[in-house]
Amino acid sequence: MGAFNGLLLSIYFAINAKKKIFTNYFLSLLLLVLSIRIIKSVFFYFNPNLSNIFIQIGLSACVLIGPFLFLYLKTYSEDEKPSWTKHVIPYLTILTILGFFYPYVEHRTIWSTWIIKAISAQWMIYIVLSFKSIHPVIQKIKGKENLRKIDIWVLSIYLGVTLIWLAYTTSAYTSYIAGALSFTFILYVNVLLLIFRASNGINFFQEKEKYKNKEIDEKTLELIGQKLSIIVEKELFLHPNFTLEEAAKELKVSKHLLSQYLNEILGKSFSNLIREYRVEKAKKLLETENNYTIESLGYDSGFSSKSTFFTAFKKTTGMTPAEYQKSYLK
Structure with a gap:
């Protein structure tokens, strides 16, 4: 259910992106790769004999979670659109090369020992880099200022992705609780979206755009x-x-x-x-x-x-x- 709702949200924000809310492209892609990762986890949990190609796709999706989180939050903290190619193309190239020369089905040991750890480290690095974008929101909280809807939204996205990373990283010690956290995060985003859209009839996703222009x-x-x-x-x-x-x-x-x-x-x-x-x-x-x-x-x-x-x-x-x-x- 979490993965399915995540895919629906991804489509929703992709449609909104056509309305020139550029940041929603990154949000849509972020939810898409998160959903792919969740689908892999769910199928693997209930069917350990899942085809290794699906496991490889699910793990590979994690490589793009960090970059899309960073790009999405950066578009709200800066006036200029970030250069997405240098944060996406190199990783897609590396994934293609790894998938061709070291497919998961034939090199499970290499994936388990090195590649998965590298993916987790890369994800963490982007979480750290993304903190700069939500630092103004943290400052507002410290200064007891009123938060805008968009502030609550981006902070929720950041914390949600961070918790999912932490859950997957420690899954060996927590009985794969990451699946439950992922579902909770997607559900929370759904509820938050419905509440904000219903309040005062304001499209809060356009707050930053109107402010910038x-x-x-x-x-x-x-x-x-x-x-x-x-x-x-x-x-x-x-x-x-x-x-x-x-x-x-x-x-x-x-x-x-x-x-x-x-x-x-x-x-x-x-x-x-x-x-x-x-x-x-x-x-x-x-x-x-x-x-x-x-x-x-x-x-x-x-x-x-x-x-x-x-x-x-x-x-x-x-x-x-x-x-x-x-x-x-x-």
């Missing part, structure tokens, strides 16, 4: 740049739970426009901007206040905990708050 005019750019100083002047960032929505309301601009300005013009997320403001405030307090604990100065700067204060300060300045204060006093 909407440019901010020069007058608006200048206006937002001037208004940003209000956050510093009023020290709104001192509120630990200060959100993007509250900032947009204070600056009298839309939340979407403010977010787009920060990402495209300043090259940072709202949480990163607020963190920078808080670190600057903390530096001033460390330079002038000697009768208070460093932890209390962190709270006075808008940080919600000692750990977040120390981590943010060290990341921004390269020194701990104590080291900074000591160097300044010298």
Whole structure:
């Protein structure tokens, strides 16, 4: 059922891709190779005598899971379409050569000992490379910002594929639980798709496309740049739970426009901007206040905990708050 639903989803997104939602081509292909891998696992589990050619096809499909995950997520994090040929063609060439000279049916030992391990390592490398694309979503979660539907979607795809890789990698110790996880992932994607499509009648798959194609005019750019100083002047960032929505309301601009300005013009997320403001405030307090604990100065700067204060300060300045204060006093 999971594999069948995965194939249906693959067809669905391929059709959507015809509507110029380019990223859906990669999503369709990702679900296709996942489904082929699941089909192989299901048949092998219930029929160990499965023809070796099907096993080879299923294992070979794993080679393309990582690249298609990477390409799909990358199209959401960057404006330019990634060069898919260098991530797909070389692997298809290698698979063709291996399948011809070292078919699974005649070289099971080589496949089991070396090729499967290489496939797993390659899949893992692409999972690591793909993390950069969802890092902004992680930052939003850390900054307690509201997530868009597309943020939830891409994070779910990333985590789902990662869990499936982990399950297959450890299947020797988990009684092949990967099949159940794969089915659960496909089912979850189905439910998520139905919920998002039904809510407000918005096609959330087009969110990124619309965001990319909407440019901010020069007058608006200048206006937002001037208004940003209000956050510093009023020290709104001192509120630990200060959100993007509250900032947009204070600056009298839309939340979407403010977010787009920060990402495209300043090259940072709202949480990163607020963190920078808080670190600057903390530096001033460390330079002038000697009768208070460093932890209390962190709270006075808008940080919600000692750990977040120390981590943010060290990341921004390269020194701990104590080291900074000591160097300044010298």
